[in-house]
Amino acid sequence: NAGVTQTPKFQVLKTGQSMTLQCAQDMNHEYMSWYRQDPGMGLRLIHYSVGAGITDQGEVPNGYNVSRSTTEDFPLRLLSAAPSQTSVYFCASSYTGTGGSSSGNTIYFGEGSWLTVV
Amino acid sequence: KQEVTQIPAALSVPEGENLVLNCSFTDSAIYNLQWFRQDPGKGLTSLLLIQSSQREQTSGRLNASLDKSSGRSTLYIAASQPGDSATYLCAVRGYGGATNKLIFGTGTLLAVQP
Numbered sequence: 001n002a003g004v005t006q007t008p009k010f011q012v013l014k015t016g017q018s019m020t021l022q023c024a025q026d027m028n029h030e031y032m033s034w035y036r037q038d039p040g041m042g043l044r045l046i047h048y049s050v051g052a053g054i055t056d057q058g059e060v061p062n063g064y065n066v067s068r069s070t071t072e073d074f075p076l077r078l079l080s081a082a083p084s085q086t087s088v089y090f091c092a093s094s095y096t097g098t099g100g101s102s103s104g105n106t107i108y109f110g111e112g113s114w115l116t117v118v
Numbered sequence: 119k120q121e122v123t124q125i126p127a128a129l130s131v132p133e134g135e136n137l138v139l140n141c142s143f144t145d146s147a148i149y150n151l152q153w154f155r156q157d158p159g160k161g162l163t164s165l166l167l168i169q170s171s172q173r174e175q176t177s178g179r180l181n182a183s184l185d186k187s188s189g190r191s192t193l194y195i196a197a198s199q200p201g202d203s204a205t206y207l208c209a210v211r212g213y214g215g216a217t218n219k220l221i222f223g224t225g226t227l228l229a230v231q232p
Contacts, residue, residue, distance in 0.1 A: 043207070048218055112161055
């Protein structure tokens, strides 16, 4: 049981390049999400998914695409990288997106992907 | 639009002290509130979750309270230890379409001095 695995951990991109941040979980969680963390701004939700084939936008979706073809994987695509997308990206998963009252519905975070766009 | 604020941004205390971290939110119509811990260079670890109908939750030396009417939550840490040093974040979920979305505060960086 590896939990939530994010790759790569570090990446440097040039402006205009595209790339995909990978996220995988082995806990059979329906809910997965992507956040970015910037100094002084906390974590902000980019996109989320409540199950395979279902995705929705969060607070800051512009410049990012997601898809959910399997329960396990939720990749985040940067279409044309910009310096404003320099950030730390976190993937998270849980059984449901609401938190619930059961300890079994804990939300698990990956260890983060550090992205620099130059 | 829901906004979550955590004050102070940083806190340093000697080992053994009891301490309180604060979280405030602008829209009291929350579904639940959650406290997380983040160690440097790591992801977040969930500490406590309080449903909107609850007033507090406890886990070991941690106690989180919720006062929806005043838009406030506190995280009480008893008998602090150097291992408690980390950034603590609170986050809220709203209702309806917002239930699947966590809105985070900017966190409090806690340093417990041995």
